[in-house]
Amino acid sequence: MFMRLGAIEVLESAQKVCMKWRRICKNNTRMWRTIDMRNDGDLKALEYDLEIMCRHAVDLSRGELLDVNIEHFGTDQLLQYMNTEHRTL
Secondary structure (H helix, E strand, O other): OHHHOOHHHHHHOHHHOOHHHHHHHHHOHHHHOEEEOOOOOOHHHOOOOHHHHHHHHHHHOOOOOOEEEOOOOOOHHHHHHHHHHOOOO
């Protein structure tokens, strides 16, 4: 079920349902191998910081990250973080 959700939905909703779901989201590195956080909307209208969320998702991948989409919000600093922390990309 979690694989149908995007990274934003997992981080902002699914892992907050209960402790069991939080453990699943936190401990299942397979679900964080691909992180799609592209944003086609207005970044100023968002209630959360996509860069912080993306860093958290990258950390949850525990070095198994294979593909990431940070279209429309990615920064040089975020790319540097991914390169420094997770050399699998």
